[in-house]
Amino acid sequence: MNEREFLENYDPRAFEPLAVTVDVVTLTIREGRLKVLLVERGEPPFAGRRALPGGFVRDDDLDNAARRELAEETGLLPRVHLEQLASFGDPGRDPRMRVVSVAYLAFGPSLADPVAGGDAATALWADVDAAGPLAFDHDRILAAGLERARSKLEYxxxxxxxxxxxxxxxxxxxxxxxxxxxxxxxxxxxxxxxxxxxxxxxxxxxxxxxxxxxxxxxxxxxxxxxxxxxxxxxxxxxxxxxx
Amino acid sequence: MNEREFLENYDPRAFEPLAVTVDVVTLTIREGRLKVLLVERGEPPFAGRRALPGGFVRDDDLDNAARRELAEETGLLPRVHLEQLASFGDPGRDPRMRVVSVAYLAFGPSLADPVAGGDAATALWADVDAAGPLAFDHDRILAAGLERARSKLEYxxxxxxxxxxxxxxxxxxxxxxxxxxxxxxxxxxxxxxxxxxxxxxxxxxxxxxxxxxxxxxxxxxxxxxxxxxxxxxxxxxxxxxxx
DNA sequence: CTCAGTTATTCTCAATCCGAGTTGTTCTAC
DNA sequence: GTAGAACAACTCGGATTGAGAATAACTGAG
Missing domain, CATH: 1.10.10.10 (Winged helix-like DNA-binding domain superfamily/Winged helix DNA-binding domain)
Structure with a gap:
């Protein structure tokens, strides 16, 4: 079987379904304190709970998916620095199905109040010290984002x-x-x-x-x-x- | 619709199929030079081409999937330090389907010659300077791993x-x-x-x-x-x- | 206007760290 | 034995750092 034949016979649905999401830790400084952008989830799972803005990856690449989520759920975008943080894929971290989340880290100067949209009922800037407890394993993702930000300031x-x-x-x-x-x-x-x-x-x-x-x-x-x-x-x- | 009803009605196959793999950049030092562990792919795509050892994520978490791949494809495992590197998910990086790869970085003392297994026809230690060109976007992943390793030696x-x-x-x-x-x-x-x-x-x-x-x-x-x-x-x- | 309080910027000084080179010693190869 | 190599310790001058203080520019209260 050569490469062409292999690809024609390949069945992408042979494996257990698995989703990939992006979640974004967006940091800014307001009133002299470090704030993180959160949404209040409007739909299950974790309806009513605070969470990092995020959503499923569709056709575009990961960086663009992160950019899109930030824009859709919060109305923010201009002049944010965006970089990949880490991926989180423990089984059971999402009750719906196996979900691997690629977390992103975003930084921006103090911006306008976010505007909710998409899955988000509301969007808000929360003090990083008083953010949790968040939906899914987002507390852990936020902690990783904070540590990354603190470290990157150094060098x-x-x-x-x-x-x-x-x-x-x-x-x-x-x-x-x-x-x-x-x-x-x-x-x-x-x-x-x-x-x-x-x-x-x-x-x-x-x-x-x-x-x-x-x-x-x-x-x-x-x-x-x-x-x-x-x-x-x-x-x-x-x-x-x-x- | 409450949380329970939502989960019962949730269809995990509603989205385009998407796979998650782990790929491992394993570094060691042999003969005074920095080496990376590669496999020669036995099957399409990229049959015969060198690649980073890796494979699809099944039931276990990401860290364990990386550990498993390293063991299966190369027979190595003991005393390796393993950490997550980054994720790569550009559409088109795998000709079979949309694949998001979570790359890992492993370090170990000079070890026995690897033993091929799984998808790998052969496994070998290659000089990092003369490793490529590799299958998929593995050149890019290797470069990211090298930069991470060089940086982490510092601090x-x-x-x-x-x-x-x-x-x-x-x-x-x-x-x-x-x-x-x-x-x-x-x-x-x-x-x-x-x-x-x-x-x-x-x-x-x-x-x-x-x-x-x-x-x-x-x-x-x-x-x-x-x-x-x-x-x-x-x-x-x-x-x-x-x- | 004057003064106290606040902030931006510069300076001082001692402690520490770093790069480069040197010295003394122990070992192997010949 | 002697040369060459490598480990370990030391020296020295320059750069960097932490802590504090000095100087100067501005605000708001009285």
Missing amino acids: TPLATAFVGDEFTISELRSVYAAVWGEDLHAGNFHRKVLSVPGFVESTGATTERSSQRGGPRARLYRAGDARILHPALLRPAREEEVR | TPLATAFVGDEFTISELRSVYAAVWGEDLHAGNFHRKVLSVPGFVESTGATTERSSQRGGPRARLYRAGDARILHPALLRPAREEEVR
């Missing part, structure tokens, strides 16, 4: 995806503070950001008004062309995470 | 998965040299490995005979309890990789 310019086109060093620092959950030394952060090649570049301009409670006008920067930060901006290692 | 004790239970600092250094493709300064590497908490711990013993061409007996170490290396063991940044 990539990902933080610039959380702010607008032009931003101050302080805004950038508040991204790190929100995602890592700890304050950073303002002076050292400033020195470090400017010393890493390609992280940010100056626009020459400054903010119009200074921030809420006084202080000089801050200089504005935009994202540079670096894809990785070298040397990295390491978060202080917590002893308990090392072992 | 995890992954290198210890490539050597035996007891090893010398030199053996560990040759792992880094093989995976990164560049030699490291022996003295600095030695200092660094011993200074990172939890990377290695001394056994007190030394090698019986010294290495091939002379030199004193080297002290033996085993893997420590650290899960991440802090400070990390950074490879020298190449300018072209930064932008």
